[in-house]
Amino acid sequence: MVASSAPGRAAEPTLFGAERRVGVLLPLPLPEPYDYRVPPGMDLAPGDVVAVPLGPRQLAGVVWSHGSGAVDGAKLKPVAHRFDVPPMTEDQRRFIDWVASYTMTPPGQVLRMAISVPAALEPPRPLLAYAAKPDAEPPPGFKMTPQRRRILEIVADGPPRGAADLAEAAACGTGVVRALAEAGMLEPVLLPPTPIGAPDWHRPGPDLSPAQAAAAAALKERLAAGAYATLLLDGVTGSGKTEVYFEAIAAALAAGKQVLVLLPEIALSAQWLERFARRFGAPPAEWHSDLTGAARRDTWRAVADGRARVVVGARSALFLPYRELGLIIVDEEHDGAYKQEEGAIYHARDMAVARAHIGGFPIVLVSATPSLETQVNADSHRYLRVHLPGRHGGAELPDVRLIDLRQDRPPARHWLAPTLRKALAETLAAGEQAMLFLNRRGYAPLTLCRACGHRLQCPNCTAWLVEHRLARKLQCHHCGYSAPMENKCPNCFEEGTMAACGPGVERVAEEVAELFPDARTAIMASDTLFGPRAIQEMVRKVADHELDLLIGTQVMAKGHHFPMLTLVGVVDADLGLAGGDLRAGERTYQLLHQVAGRAGRGERPGVVYLQTYMPEHPVMQALAAGDRDGFYALEAEQRLEAAMPPFGRLAALIVSGEDEGAVDRVAYALGRAAPRSDTVAVLGPAPAPLALLRGRHRRRLLLKAPRGVAVQPLVADWLGRVEVPSSVRVQVDVDPYSFL
Structure with a gap:
């Protein structure tokens, strides 16, 4: 297919070299564009997405420059065709080059993240749907099963629907739908591609507190300036930061700009998406690894042609082909999940700041516990700090108390200290909710043989196999290797000698069931909840008080609002401090502060217990005293003395x-x-x-x-x-x- 024109092509000059050649960057780990000949009758400009031959195959690439002239023109292969999609903007091409240079990654490898959905380059296909066919009679021998009758009832009372939707509604397979269509009982119709919801910035938001209103005004003032600026929205947990930056989103939409909201984990998105839809009357476009191929294709195309006005996604959403990007929000900017460790290694927060700088528009970094890098930039006035000092609605921050496990010891082979056990009993008796946090999935992190001392280790990694008793398997959390649980030692072959060492969330849940058999409990971890819908359902159950006690990992530590949750217990507060990592103290403080922030967000006050063998540690002391700034000052001083980042x-x-x-x-x-x-x-x-x-x-x-x-x-x-x-x-x- 050769497109005669594409939206937005007037923005770039046509490339006409003496030999009509162009440099095309391909989505491969290549250091520079390859030269191709422009065939007669085809005009190309920088940013055009084209198909070109490479060996025996054909690849999609982007016109990046004039040809280098390094190859004889007679030997050049011609561009096959130009795709009918908007060209990649100059800002995005500059951004790809900048990321490649900064991270020392081949530009083609970075481009691969920007054109990650080849199917989206083709025109969107109409959706095949099925409608009711009046007066249709089943052909001879065609049996009307209950499932077939149910599908006919569904289409009779509604608009045309796709086969998958009908099958889901009727609790059957898509083959039942196709059989009805082949028998002439359904009318096939072609529908336009699924539309993208349009958020309505005219809709009034909730009443803001004076502090929220002042913060929102500061963000909107920077938006109105129409220039690059990095702002830190710094507010305690529960201060209403999301509603504040929603006001900035509304202002950007009113100015005709696209908005990107980055979240560190899709687990955080369930309540966020509900709040967004309530505020703007439509959901945003989503971008994350759990999307179907069709959804990724539709979203990529909608972003490219400007129909998707607000995108919420994980770090890779930064590389989507925005046409009119005018605001980036990085929520929980301190979170380590923004760091990409494979392929092109980059930190999405830092690259987002660069993207805003290249595009000349504001970016808002949001956190209750900013990274030390962001803190230093705000303190030196490179970033503008917008502060929310108190919780919204008059709620108080929780009281944080330390449990010294050297003195207040749990019973043998148990993990909850007497003080925490008593607090749990009182909370449940009062009809309130509690949360136990342990950032360790599974039942036990190590299994060893009591006879010979053999430890079960992953054959592919320097890591112990974690016992997952509910799934009856041993698993490596680094490579995914799994093996069935065995009662016999693989080293000495003794029976009944394998012992679980240490606790995971499943083992804590076992102890809770023993202590509180009538409590309604659930485990919330990435390996017990599969996908956003499962997480959303769990969040709903907690919010509707269908659960009394939640036991989980960092999936539940941030972004959720549970008004009746008044007690948080951290089973092993020291867990993140081991190993001597440069950021161990900072990360532990941030995680435990976020966990603590789940307590007391409603009308009832909250209390947090941290079980620790090191109550004197600066992280524990800062959490107990509520002295965030004192902790950051000490951390900065130590980094400065060692000349470590950010110094x-x-x-x-x-x-x-x-x-x-x-x-x-x-x-x-x-x-x-x-x-x-x-x-x-x-x-x-x-x-x-x-x-x-x-x-x-x-x-x-x-x-x-x-x-x-x-x-x-x-x-x-x-x-x-x-x-x-x-x-x-x-x-x-x-x-x-x-x-x-």
């Missing part, structure tokens, strides 16, 4: 491969070739904490430099000095967040 720069090299010897040879060669000076140091090579991951051996090197040093040229020169065989991969992680 220094880091870049990591991760060397991996299936052959351990080859990995070591490359790692040591990189160590010998490492750049060193009075200001730049390189640590390693050393085995990664996960020295074996998914069957690949891993070694790490870490470059440390002052804040003002551009680490990318140093790393590029460093890599250029070492020959890396094809069996070994070297990944670059600029500004690493994880050191596993």
Whole structure:
């Protein structure tokens, strides 16, 4: 298909070189565009999405530039055709180049995230639906089963519907629908593609408190300025930050702009989507990994042609082809889920700031516990801080109390201290709700043999297998390997000697059932809830008080509002502090602060108990005292003394491969070739904490430099000095967040 025109093409000049060649960037790990010949009668401009031959196959790519001229024009292959989609904007092309340069990723690999749905490049197909066919009689021998009669009743009372919708409504398979159509009992009709809801910014929002109204006015003032600015919406949990930035979304829509809202996890979206629909009368477009292929195709196309005015999604939503993007919201901006660790390694929050800067529009970072990087930028006035100091509606922050497990010990082979047990009993007796938090899925993190000491380990990773007793399996949480639970030791073959060590949420639930057999309890973890609908149903049950006690992981720690939940107990508050990670204290504080924030959000006051063996630790002391700013000041002082981020720069090299010897040879060669000076140091090579991951051996090197040093040229020169065989991969992680 050759398109004669495409929406928005007038924005870019047509490319006419002497040989009519263009550089086309392909969605492959390629460092630069490939030259192609423009056939007669085809006009192309930067940003046009085209199909081009590459070897025996044909790929979609984007016209990036004039041709380089490096290849003889007679040898160039022609562009096959141009897709009838709006061209990629100059801002987005600049953004892709910037991300590639900053993360040291080939531009084609970054482009792959932007044209991730090849099916969306073709015109949307009409939807085949089925309508009632008046006076239709079943043909001879055609049996009218109850399911077939039910489908006919459904179409008789409503508009045409697709086969999948009819089958779901009638609780049958789509084959039943097709059989009715083939028998002439249904009328096939073609419907236009599914429309995208249009949020109505005219709809009035809820009454805002004076503090909320002032914060909303500050955001709208920056929007009206029509220029880049990064704002930190800094408010305690329950302060109504979402309603404040909804006002900014309404202002952006009124100005004719598209809006992107980034959420760290799809688990946070259930209540958020309901609130958005109530405020704007229609849901936003969604973008995340749980979407069907058809939904991804429709959403990508709607974003590209401007029909999707508000998009809410995970980090990859940042690379969608927005035509009129004018505002980005990054909710829970501190969350580690914004860091992409595979493929193109990037931090979505930082890349979103760059996207707003390139586009010349505001971005709002939202958090009750901002990252230290964001705190420092706000303190130095690079970012504008908009503060919400109190909870909305007069609710008080919960009282945080420490349980010293050295003194207040749980009974043997149990995990809840007497003080927490008593608080749970009193809360349930009062008809209120409670939550127990443990950031560890499954029943037990380790299973060992009492006879020989053998520990069950993943064959593909340096990790123990986690027992999931409800599913009766052992699983690796890093690569997904699973094995059935066995009563016999695989090492010494003794029967009945395998023992579970340590607690997971399933084991805590077992203890709760023993203590409170009449309590209505549920486990909320990523491996017990599959998809947004399951999470939404769980949230509804808690909100409607169909559950008394919720036991779960970080899936339930943030973003949810439960008015009757007055008690939160953290089973192991020390869990995130082990391992010596640079950000261990910061991350633990943020997570536990968010967990604590679930308590007392309604009219009844809340209390939080943190079980810890280290009550004197600065994280525990800051949480108990409610001294967030004091904790951040201490954390900043320690980072500054060590010249660590955000007061220094880091870049990591991760060397991996299936052959351990080859990995070591490359790692040591990189160590010998490492750049060193009075200001730049390189640590390693050393085995990664996960020295074996998914069957690949891993070694790490870490470059440390002052804040003002551009680490990318140093790393590029460093890599250029070492020959890396094809069996070994070297990944670059600029500004690493994880050191596993």
